[in-house]
Amino acid sequence: MPLYEPYLPARYVSPLLDIVAAQRASFVNQILQQVGLTPTQLRASDALLTSSEFDALMVAMATE
Numbered sequence: 001m002p003l004y005e006p007y008l009p010a011r012y013v014s015p016l017l018d019i020v021a022a023q024r025a026s027f028v029n030q031i032l033q034q035v036g037l038t039p040t041q042l043r044a045s046d047a048l049l050t051s052s053e054f055d056a057l058m059v060a061m062a063t064e
Contacts, residue, residue, distance in 0.1 A: 008051065009049075013042065013049060032057075037053065
């Protein structure tokens with residue numbers, strides 16, 4: 001078990017979510033809700049995702 005969980009800037013995920021939202025906006029809201037995030041949280045200039053949140057987003061997008 002790691003001593004801490006690494007963080008990833010949300011700005012790395014935002015472009016991908018924008019592309020998906022252009023095709024299926026409701027899908028993005030659905031997967032964000034599954035992970036427990038809001039679009040507002042991701043748009044903050046200092047927004048960070050834990051590696052678990054990032055992984056959950058990627059899995060949710062890949063499985064839908």
